[in-house]
Each structure stands twice: as structure tokens, then as C-alpha cells.
Amino acid sequence: MELSRREVWAEARRLVVQERQSYAVVAEATGLPLSTLQKRAAKERWMDQQEVSFGYDQTVKSLKSLALKRAYAAFESAKDGDELLKASQVLYAWKTAEQAFPEHRYTQVAEDPKARLAIQLETLELFVEHLTEHDRSALAVLQPHIVRLGERLEAAHGA
Amino acid sequence: MSLNAFEARLQRGLVMHALQAQWPHCLVEMSLTRQVQALIPDPRDLERALAYLQQRKLVELVEERVGERRIRTFRLTSDGVLVAEGTQADAGVDLGR
Numbered sequence: 001m002e003l004s005r006r007e008v009w010a011e012a013r014r015l016v017v018q019e020r021q022s023y024a025v026v027a028e029a030t031g032l033p034l035s036t037l038q039k040r041a042a043k044e045r046w047m048d049q050q051e052v053s054f055g056y057d058q059t060v061k062s063l064k065s066l067a068l069k070r071a072y073a074a075f076e077s078a079k080d081g082d083e084l085l086k087a088s089q090v091l092y093a094w095k096t097a098e099q100a101f102p103e104h105r106y107t108q109v110a111e112d113p114k115a116r117l118a119i120q121l122e123t124l125e126l127f128v129e130h131l132t133e134h135d136r137s138a139l140a141v142l143q144p145h146i147v148r149l150g151e152r153l154e155a156a157h158g159a
Numbered sequence: 160m161s162l163n164a165f166e167a168r169l170q171r172g173l174v175m176h177a178l179q180a181q182w183p184h185c186l187v188e189m190s191l192t193r194q195v196q197a198l199i200p201d202p203r204d205l206e207r208a209l210a211y212l213q214q215r216k217l218v219e220l221v222e223e224r225v226g227e228r229r230i231r232t233f234r235l236t237s238d239g240v241l242v243a244e245g246t247q248a249d250a251g252v253d254l255g256r
Contacts, residue, residue: 055245056176058255063169063198093200100197123189130226 012037016046018057067094120153168253170199171208175252178218178235179243185221185234209233211251217242 012030015021023041027034041047071094074087128146131139139146177194178186186194192205199205212218217239223230241247245256 055172055255059169059172059176059253060198060255062253062255063166063173066166066169067198097197097200123187127225130228134226 008032009040013041013044013046016041064094064097067097070094124150124153165253167204167208167211168251169255170195170204171211171252172254173198174205174208174212175217175235175239175243175254178233178239182235182240182243185232188231188233191233212239215249215251217249217252 008030009032012026012032015026015029016023021029023034023038026032027037030037067090071087071091074090075084078084078087124146128139131142173195174191177191192202195205199208209218209220213220216236218233219236221232221234235243238247242249242252243254245254
């Protein structure tokens with residue numbers, strides 16, 4: 001049975017990321033042009049995903065599967081409105097996990113600029129809070145630098 | 160809802176995957192929590208997973224006090240790297256392989 005183009009590319013990615021095959025071997029195995037394969041792999045950073053993806057996909061799939069089973073069990077055992085409401089919350093938790101944790105995009109999630117910015121800004125806020133409580137003279141000295149740093153962080157991440 | 164042993168092993172595996180992606184650098188607790196919270200929503204489960212990994216000396220915790228706050232960072236130990244890579248096994252961790 002012939003694979004669709006999408007399936008061929010998925011298989012190419014699997015061979016590079018999970019089985020760590022060379023591009024030449026994968027190009028020959030899949031029939032994809034070597035240069036096209038190399039360009040797409042570089043654009044999507046397949047080589048960076050090798051170490052992170054080893055086993056990660058399966059771990060995430062298993063945890064999401066358990067979350068879904070928990071949701072089913074909650075609905076099946078619900079006897080009244082309150083329990084149905086709780087069951088719908090369990091289902092919502094699974095849906096959140098599905099949307100928030102697409103396993104094939106792990107490196108993108110880990111490197112998400114918005115997530116990094118949120119953490120960096122929160123860290124800066126904690127630092128300012130600490131100085132406000134414990135050392136206002138230091139805060140006064142650092143204030144122009146902190147303001148500039150905050151502005152640079154936001155500018156760097158296109159906020 | 161009780162957490163069975165199978166899920167606990169997977170949760171520990173997920174934490175190790177998150178730390179492996181940063182190694183040799185450490186991961187601030189805030190970042191780790193955000194990365195895994197969709198799949199480990201109960202903070203007590205994450206705390207238990209980290210406690211196990213520390214007891215097994217697969218993960219090290221560095222804790223610093225900044226005023227009233229504690230900043231906790233986590234990093235794989237050298238043994239943790241071996242387990243994360245699959246060179247060494249730990250019966251209490253499922254890395255999905």
C-alpha cells in the first residue's frame with residue numbers, strides 16, 4: 001500500500017529523530033530528495049529533537065491516555081449532577097493536557113518565547129518585590145537598569 | 160483520585176525528560192512546574208516525583224534563599240543522565256521506551 005506524502009514525511013522524521021538514521025539513508029528509504037529532506041529537517045530542527053524525543057513521546061501519550069481513562073471512569077460512575085460536573089472537569093483536564101502537550105512539538109513548547117518571557121518577567125518582578133521589602137536604597141540605584149532590562153526583554157520577544 | 164504506581168513511574172519519567180532537555184543546565188522550579196503541569200496537575204504529585212528522584216540521587220536540588228523566598232532549581236545528576244539516556248535502568252521510572 002502506497003503511503004501518502006504526509007505519511008512519507010512523518011516516517012522520514014521518525015527515522016531521523018527516533019532511529020537517528022542519516023539523511024542519506026532516510027532519503028533512500030523514503031524516496032524523498034536529499035536536499036529537500038535536509039532543508040525541511042533544518043527548518044524544523046529534527047536533529048535538536050533527537051535527544052529530547054527519545055521516549056518522551058511515549059511517556060506523554062501514556063499519561064494523556066491515563067487522563068482520558070480517568071475521565072471515562074468519572075462519567076461512568078457519576079450518579080448525580082454534582083458527580084457529572086466533577087466528571088466534566090476531569091474531561092476538561094484531559095482536553096487541556098491534549099492541547100497543551102502535543103508531544104511532537106516538545107522542543108517548541110520548551111523554547112516558546114512567550115513562555116520564556118513570562119518566566120523572565122516574573123523573575124524580575126520577584127527581584128523588585130524583594131528589593132522593595134528589604135533594600136530600597138539598592139532598588140533606587142538599580143531602578144533605571146531594571147526598567148531598561150524589562151523593556152529589552154519585552155522588545156526581544158516582540159511583546 | 161489515587162495515583163497508581165504505573166502513573167507515578169510515568170510522571171517521574173516526564174520530569175526526567177524535562178530535566179534532560181536542559182542538561183547540563185538546571186531548571187528553575189517555576190519552569191519545571193509550567194512544563195509538566197498539564198500532565199501532572201496536582202502539585203503534590205510533582206513534589207512526590209521530585210522527592211523520589213532526589214532520594215534515588217537521579218536529580219539534585221539546589222535551594223537558595225532570597226529574602227523571604229526560596230528559589231529551587233533542579234538538575235539531573237550524572238546517574239540521572241545515565242538513566243535518562245537509557246544506559247542504566249531505574250525500576251521506579253518509566254521513560255516511555
